[in-house]
Amino acid sequence: MNWISYFAKRLTVLVFVLFAFFLSISSAFCADDATNKALEELDKALGSQEKNAQPPAEVPRPSAKAPQATAPAKPAKTPQAAERSFSGSEKILFKLQSDAAVINMPSQDTVFRITTPTKITKIWTYHYNQGKGAEPGTIGLRDVNSGQVLGEWPAIGTQRMLDPTPGAKWPTSSDGPPFLYWAVTPRIVLNPGKYEVLDADAATWSQNAEMGGRGCAWVYGTPAD
Numbered sequence: 001m002n003w004i005s006y007f008a009k010r011l012t013v014l015v016f017v018l019f020a021f022f023l024s025i026s027s028a029f030c031a032d033d034a035t036n037k038a039l040e041e042l043d044k045a046l047g048s049q050e051k052n053a054q055p056p057a058e059v060p061r062p063s064a065k066a067p068q069a070t071a072p073a074k075p076a077k078t079p080q081a082a083e084r085s086f087s088g089s090e091k092i093l094f095k096l097q098s099d100a101a102v103i104n105m106p107s108q109d110t111v112f113r114i115t116t117p118t119k120i121t122k123i124w125t126y127h128y129n130q131g132k133g134a135e136p137g138t139i140g141l142r143d144v145n146s147g148q149v150l151g152e153w154p155a156i157g158t159q160r161m162l163d164p165t166p167g168a169k170w171p172t173s174s175d176g177p178p179f180l181y182w183a184v185t186p187r188i189v190l191n192p193g194k195y196e197v198l199d200a201d202a203a204t205w206s207q208n209a210e211m212g213g214r215g216c217a218w219v220y221g222t223p224a225d
Contacts (some may be wrong), residue, residue, distance in 0.1 A: 028093060083148060088167040090121055092199075094219035102128050102206040107213035110197040111144060117224040118190050122160055124183040125155075126216035129204040133157065133178030137200030141186065144194035152198065155182035166220060189224045 092110035101167070120141065127134040140152035146159045157179025162170050170183055199205045205215040 009077075056168045060183050066100045090220055090222050092164075092166060092218060093118065093221045096214055096216070096220070097126070097213050097216050098208050098210040100208055100210050102126070102208045102216065104191035104204050104206065105109045105202060106205055106207040106215035108207075110199075110214040110217050111194055112197070112219055113194050114190060115192050115223070118221040119191065119224045120186045120187050120188050120190060120219065120221045121185065122218075123221040124181055125197070126206045127180055127182060127198050127201065128206045129180075131178065131180075133159065133176060134182075134201050135177075136174060136179050136182050138198075139182060139200070140198035141188065142196045142198055143189070149198070150190070150195075150199055151186060151188055152200070153184040153186050155184050155200075157182055163185060164218065 006114055057069045093114060096110065123139050123141075125139055134157075136155040137156035138152040139155050141150045142148065143150055156171060157174040157176045158171065159176045159178050160181070162168075162181055162183055170185065197215065197219065199217075202215070207213055207215050
């Protein structure tokens with residue numbers, strides 16, 4: 001009977017061990033199910049929070065472009081005092097010359113007329129004097145109506161004829177002798193009227209019958225505003 005008792009005890013122990021083993025496995029599965037359920041609940045909670053969460057407000061970024069500098073307003077120009085100006089192209093106002101032989105000493109006044117305010121820019125006179133010319137003196141203008149001498153300007157003397165083209169530049173110094181041509185640049189403004197050309201050396205100023213006994217001269221000018 002002892003061996004029967006021995007096997008009975010061993011069988012009891014084996015049953016207990018198996019029962020304990022199955023019990024631990026069952027607990028493990030239950031724990032896994034609980035864990036999985038807890039994780040599922042956590043995922044749902046996080047998903048709900050993400051859905052209800054508001055997107056963060058965008059922070060404005062500074063512009064990549066540098067601010068453009070604004071040019072300061074230009075100050076208004078201060079009105080300038082009105083100045084007398086001269087407009088228009090230079091032209092020949094009076095031309096008295098001859099290709100014929102000339103003699104000295106005009107017998108008649110050399111007079112020209114203007115009908116509008118004019119700036120006298122240039123005057124030249126001719127002093128052939130048998131080819132010897134004459135030392136430059138002055139050339140002047142006189143108002144025929146009033147008899148007033150309006151000015152006398154020192155002349156330069158040249159041995160060649162000056163460029164007669166209106167607007168041409170004339171020399172500012174003499175190049176003789178002989179000084180056959182005398183030239184001045186008065187730049188005087190004259191009102192409409194008659195004016196006489198005055199030459200400081202009438203004794204050598206050229207004239208002839210073709211010119212009516214008047215001294216050879218050219219007068220240039222521009223309109224005056």
